[in-house]
Amino acid sequence: MESNLVVLYIFFLASICTSAFDDGVNSGPSPEPSACPELPIVENAEVSTTSFKSTYTKGDSLIYNCQQGYVGKVIFVCDGHKWENTRNAKCSRKRCQLPEDIPNGRFTLINGTEFVYGATIKYTCKTGYRMVSLVDTRTCLAEGWNNHLPECEEITCSPPEVKDNIIVDGLPDYDSTLRIGHQLKFTCDSTGLMLVGPKEVICDENGEWSNQFPRCEEVICDLKEIHGRVSVVGLPQKNAPIKYGHKLQFYCSQPGMVLRGNQEVTCSNEGHWSSPFPICEGRSFHSSP
Structure with a gap:
């Protein structure tokens, strides 16, 4: 009988300890509600x-x-x-619309790989044309492409001012455009005039002529050295210029002298004498053997 009581008492104590243990575990502080950490960083x-x-x-x-x-x-x-x-x-x-083309020009993408925000395009003119706009680039912004469309104009050269006594070959009959590569040739309208400067000019890619235009001047021959024993007829008075077609005649004024060279020389249309000035030499005698 006593042994049975002891067993019941031990079982009762074990039940109390187990209950107390369970209450201790379950009665702890409740966990914090679930939460998310710092805010994510999103590019742009x-x-x-x-x-x-x-x-x-x-x-x-x-x-x-x-x-x-x-x-x-x-x-x-x-x-x-x-x-x-x-x-x-x-x-x-953000994407921009496809860029517009311009007459006589084209665009290339110089910054970026697509037509999106921040991309920049550059316009260039085709051969024979030049950019007349101060700005030749456009950038894709949030509201679209900035700047106005640039313009290309044809490269031309101004017609020459035709001066007296000069003939220009190559001028258009009317107010036609003188484009790149156009050639003008010049001559003087009189044989007594000489062309000073290039005989031809070409309209270059910069819209300028390849050289300055020539002019026509009177043909002048310089007076060459005259040997002391030679007399001359036809020298102009007061050292006046000797012009095209002027003639000089030479002779020897001293007895026994012989003129070696042409007796008459003429000022040519190139500003040169027709032949060298002659000289006077003593007559030579040959004795027979």
Whole structure:
């Protein structure tokens, strides 16, 4: 009988200890509610002010606004432990419309690989044309391409001012354009005139003539040295210039002298004498053997 009582008492004590242990475990401090860590950083985007809170728990969402020049809709949702990008979205560069072409020119992309925010294109003119606009580039901005379309104009040369006594070959009959490569040739309208300067000029790629235009001047022959024993007829008075066609005649004034050379020389249309001035030499005698 006593042994049975002892067994019941021991079982009662064990039940009390087990209950006390369970109460100690279950009665501890309750866990903190689940929360998400620091806000994610999204490139080229900022968190919307309407999404700001002191703490974020499961189900809370973050809306990101893309910065100027970027487009997209980025939303993160808290799953209780971390942030999840619902559509794996991002902010992409805003696209600009396909750039416009210009007459007699073309564009090339000089910054970037696509026509998106920040890209820059440069316009160039085709051969025979030149840029007349101060700005030849356009950049893709948030509102579209900046700057106006540049303009190309045809490269031409101004017609020459035709002076007296000069003939220009190659001038158009009317007010036609003198384009790159156009050639003009010059001659004088009188044989008594000499062309001073290039005989021809070409319109260059810079819209300028390849050389200055020539002029026509009177043909003048310089008076050469006259030997002391030679007399001359026809020298102009007061050292006046000797012009085209002027003739000089030579003779020996001393007895026994012989003129070696042409007795008469003429000023040619090239400004040269027709032959060298002659000289006077003593007559030579040959004795027979």
